[in-house]
Every structure is written in C-alpha cells, then in structure tokens.
Amino acid sequence: MTSALPxxxxVDGPSGVGKGVVTRWLATRTGWHRLDSGALYRILALAAVHAGIPLDAHERVAALASDLQIQFIGETEADEAILVGGANWTHEIRAETTGNLASQxxxxxxxxxxLLQRQRDFRTAPGLIADGRDMGTVVFxxxxxxxxxxxxxxxRAERRHRQLSRKGASVNLDDLxxxxxxxxERDRKRTVAPLVAAPDAVVIDTTRMAVPEVLENIEKLLDSRQLDR
Known part of the structure; x- marks a missing residue:
C-alpha cells in the first residue's frame, strides 16, 4: 500500500499579482516547503544565455534543465538567496529582463x-506551497x-514600479x-499550459486590495479547508 502524497x-496568477508575498506567508503559516516555479524558468533562461544558447533553440535549452543544481534559501524577500551551482544568481534572476526571457x-x-518533474520533486513532507502559472492546472x-x-x-505595473524603485532601480512605469x-499575452495564449484559473480554483482579484486584506481572505480559506495548524 502506497502512502499518501504530501x-x-x-497559487497561480500573472506576474506582479502578489504570489510571492502570499506564498511566503503561507509557507510560514503552515510550516510547509515553498516552490517558486517561475524562478526555475528564469534560472533555465539565464543558464541558456550564459551558455550562449539561443532561447529559440528549445531542445538545447531544455537539455540544460537536468544538470542545474538549484537551492532556494531564506524565508522572506529580504533574506532570499537563489544558488545555482553554488553561485548566487538572486539579483540576475529577479531582474525584470530575466522575467521576459523566462516567458519566452x-x-x-x-x-x-x-521542468515538470523537477517541480513535482519539491513535493515533500509536511506539504508544499506551489507558486506559479500552471500549478493547479498542470503540475499539481x-x-x-x-x-x-x-x-x-x-x-501590477505600478506595484512592480514601487518594488524596483525601493531597491534603487531606475525604471519607467510606461515601459513596465x-x-x-x-x-x-504570451502566457495566456501559449498552446501548452496557458495561464488560466483551474475550474476548482478560488479566484481573488487583488487590484483594489491591500496585502493584509488578501491574507485575511486566504486565512479564511485555510480555516474552511481545515488547513490551519
């Protein structure tokens, strides 16, 4: 008899919607592990650039995935570190330009x-908080x-502008x-795993919601599903 999976x-959604804040809070709240699936795509895109592989050479890009040694360190955005082969790639990975490369x-x-199995390998006890665009529709x-x-x-553009400005980056709101x-456009219209809410997902529009209000709504969901500690 096989044991139940953790x-x-x-938590899915487009860029700049607050997935990072929500999933970090959830990981702390539950004591579960956290997967930032978007970071895996960013890492792979950067690895291809560093190796001189064109991003449209998809077979060659995909071949890099199995050899990447990745570590996620830290529980908050402030103390986050993403190590690839022991090197700290955090700054490069979080750059807006890298997000665009990953989307390609x-x-x-x-x-x-x-990258599918690599994501599923993060599912270990006591549980997993999965952050991405197809976590609920494809991966889990x-x-x-x-x-x-x-x-x-x-x-979302305004939020990203404030976030980058706080870090001292010079950014243009219109460009963002x-x-x-x-x-x-790329994420929602791609033929494989397009960005869409799963039929059984709870949709939360955060356009006019502050972070505490979003977290309060999610706290109620945890209680209703008896996922509170």
Missing part, C-alpha cells in the same frame, strides 16, 4: 516537459487548495506596463 496548496522559453512544450492538479490571484495590468501586457 498536501499541496497551489515557457512557451515551448519541450522546455515545460523538462490534485492540490488540496487552488488559489488564482489576479489584478489589472495597470495595478508594456512589458506586463506583453508577458500576459
């Missing part, structure tokens, strides 16, 4: 297939709770808005 809470390779079925279809966070492109719309 539980999963899947994420449209390729062979790339998605190469049996997730105990599926949440889809959404917000207007304008709100264009990038958000372009990434949405």
């Amino acid at each position: 539980l999963v809470i899947a 390779i994420a449209t390729a079925p062979v790339v998605r297939a190469a 279809t049996d997730a105990t709770l599926k949440i889809f966070l959404d917000a207007s492109p304008e709100a 808005f264009v990038e958000v719309r372009a990434r949405d």
Whole structure:
C-alpha cells in the first residue's frame, strides 16, 4: 500500500499579482516547503544565455534543465538567496529582463516537459506551497487548495514600479506596463499550459486590495479547508 502524497496548496496568477508575498506567508503559516516555479524558468533562461544558447533553440535549452543544481534559501524577500551551482544568481534572476526571457522559453512544450518533474520533486513532507502559472492546472492538479490571484495590468505595473524603485532601480512605469501586457499575452495564449484559473480554483482579484486584506481572505480559506495548524 502506497502512502499518501504530501498536501499541496497551489497559487497561480500573472506576474506582479502578489504570489510571492502570499506564498511566503503561507509557507510560514503552515510550516510547509515553498516552490517558486517561475524562478526555475528564469534560472533555465539565464543558464541558456550564459551558455550562449539561443532561447529559440528549445531542445538545447531544455537539455540544460537536468544538470542545474538549484537551492532556494531564506524565508522572506529580504533574506532570499537563489544558488545555482553554488553561485548566487538572486539579483540576475529577479531582474525584470530575466522575467521576459523566462516567458519566452515557457512557451515551448519541450522546455515545460523538462521542468515538470523537477517541480513535482519539491513535493515533500509536511506539504508544499506551489507558486506559479500552471500549478493547479498542470503540475499539481490534485492540490488540496487552488488559489488564482489576479489584478489589472495597470495595478501590477505600478506595484512592480514601487518594488524596483525601493531597491534603487531606475525604471519607467510606461515601459513596465508594456512589458506586463506583453508577458500576459504570451502566457495566456501559449498552446501548452496557458495561464488560466483551474475550474476548482478560488479566484481573488487583488487590484483594489491591500496585502493584509488578501491574507485575511486566504486565512479564511485555510480555516474552511481545515488547513490551519
């Protein structure tokens, strides 16, 4: 008789919608592990760039996935570190340009297939908080709770602008808005695992919600599903 798999809470949604804040809070709240699936695509895209592999050479990009040694360290954005082969890639991975590179390779079925099992390998006891775009629709279809966070492109661009400005980056709001719309277009219209809420997901529009209000709503979901500690 096989033992039951650890539980999963899947949190999906477009870029800049607050998935990072929510999933870090959930991981702390539950004591479960956390998967930032978007970071895996960013890492793979950067690895391809570093290796001189064109991002449209999908087979060659996908072949890099199996050899990447990845570690996620830290529980908050402030103390986060992402190590690849022992080197700290955190700054590069979180750059807006890297997100755009990741969105390009994420449209390729062979790339998605190469990263699928790597994502599922993060499912270990006591449970997993999975952050991404297809966690509830493809990677963990049996997730105990599926949440889809959404917000207007304008709100997401403004949030990203504030986030980057706090870090001292010089960014243009109009450029960020264009990038958000372009990434949405790629993510929602790709033929494999498009960005869409799972039929059984709880959709939360955060456009006009502050972080405490979002977390309060999710706290109620945990209670209703008896996932509170």
